[in-house]
Amino acid sequence: MSQLVIQDLHVAIGDKPVVKGVSLTINQGEVHAIMGPNGTGKSTLAKAIAGHPDYTVTAGEVRLDDRPLLEMEPDERARAGLFLAFQYPSEIPGVTIANFLRAALQARLGESAELDATGYYKKLYEKMDLLKIDRKFTSRAVNEGFSGGEKKRCEILQMALLEPRFALMDETDSGLDIDALRIVADGVNKLRSSALGILLITHYQRLLNYIVPDYVHVMYDGRLVRSGGKDLALELEARGYGWLKKELAHA
């Protein structure tokens, strides 16, 4: 079984410390949710683990099993089994989803081997059927002119095909109406398996009604200040984040 281990991670944007010592271990098969008010460093945590160049890790480490992720390029991290579902996925004009995913899988094979085209399309269509995505979808350019819901479904499809061991899902629910949210959540639930560990980042509890986490962590001012089971999310929903702020201010 694989493990994603985050150890005392500190991340800065420019000179400004944003993540101030986060430790968390995720086992394959587990779903962890990180909740918290806006601006507390949730997305920064996800992007730093994936290797976004704007984020500087100032201390700590992240390991995928025995491999030190922070020493690797973003693409090496992805090939090692990490996946980041973006809050705001980029458009890639002129590149179809089918070609993009094919290139991503080819990149995993290296230069010596050629991806089997028939096998690729078979697998792609299987995943699309699983996620109830129309076949025409993959002939569109990646995220170009997509609605919020389409962008998120595109992320889930990529995740399904690339079969990561760990997925970081950054505000997957943002900008979705309730129908789109349900569709995306259904997709994630179908991908849940003992082979996939998920770190779900969200501002709202409502996503967790559809994707029920094994663990919930509350992030505040760059730190995880509470951890618990799925009930913690309900408590937050009932009481808001205000009481936390007060309690932490007193502590």
Next chain:
Amino acid sequence: MTDSDNHGNAALAESPVAGIDQSVGDFKYDVKYDFDAGTGLSERTLHYISEAKQEAPWIREFRLNALKTFLAKPLPTHWASRDLENINFDKIRYYLAQGQKPKRTWDEVPADIKKTFERLGIPEQERKFLAGVEAQFDSEAAYSNIKEAVSKQGVIFLNSSEALKTHPEIFRKWFGKVIPTSDNKFSALNSAVFSGGSFIYVPPGVKVSHPLQAYFRINAENFGQFERTLIIVDEGSEVTYMEGCTAPKFSTSTLHSAVVELVALKGAKIQYITVQNWAPNVFNLVTKRGLAHEEAEIKWIDCNIGSRLTIKYPGVVLRGRKARGEVISIALANDGQHQDTGAKMVHAADETTSTIVSKSISVGQGRATYRGLVHIPRHLKGCKNNTECDALLINTNSRTDTYPAITVRGQDHAAQHEASVSKVSEEMIFYMQSRGLTEAQAMSLAVNGFVNDLVRQFPMEYSVELKRLIDLEMEGSVG
């Protein structure tokens, strides 16, 4: 030169259109030339060429007049790159050949030249998908052949040197009429020392089903290649012509200065596809223009990769009512390269339509320039032009310039111009990297996506190769 033969064969096997990959073109076999006009340019050079080719007196006169024009015209550095001043016309060899008569079978082609074209994959392509091939080696064609089925339709496809002898009546009628000697300094130079190139005549009502192809190979150092191509497509006929070019990489500069004239008679269609992949020491200064008669259509698909400096604006003179002209151009300027490309559309009849789509990519310190001329005069009615030029910058020090000159006078015309400059964003690259693509692969994919809608218009054999070439060019562009 540096590549092993094994590498060449491997590339050849997977590549239907070889010679596009720069490493594939970068080799040279020693060849013995029986004809050499020596170094430098004078009347004596022209006499030498004319005698070697045993030309008719009018051609010799034509050359001598052109030389005067060439010498009288200044370099166009008041608008074009001053890098032109680095061409030393006295250090160039203007005519190098083993002989003047191209062979009709590859078996007859001398071994030292044949192995070059084999390595570039030309005989193989010919078997696979071409109606005819001409293979020019330095100044003259080494091989020229047309499939029997096509020649039986009355189609003439010959090396220009040959056609001047065998079909002077058609040749002379159109030669220098679309692009006069004095059009510019380099058209004058070509008119003085031209050698090789293709001559095509398609008789009325014939649609040539497969493309005709010419391959221009520069092999010698300090050399200038000056092919002259003339394509005449008679009423209601159609032809597609493709040209490819490579040269080995020398430390000194090489000059390539072609003149290409197209004539599409009433209702005819010409599609002219260029994929140039010159080594980065080549000055590529080419004049290309077509004359479209009533309801005729001329389409230039022009892909410029490689060279040190390319100056080329394929054009169409829309002379007949409802004639259509189109230029689709892709330019990729890498470090140390300047692609100064674009299009010219001269509307000279009512209801004529022209379309220009230009996409350029600047990598590293590469520079891409778009120059477009669209002219619709006052006395015409119902003309349309649509111009679209998009530039993609890869690095922060890459450069692009756009100089559109659109003159539309009179009423009842429609002209549209759109231009955009975009940059491959760090965010987009990170997004692709987070899916497992390396930074270079991500760049390649972004560039391929940028030109994708244009590449789809290429014949399949070329589009696959173009994608491979872009991948190769982008490999060195990061980190």
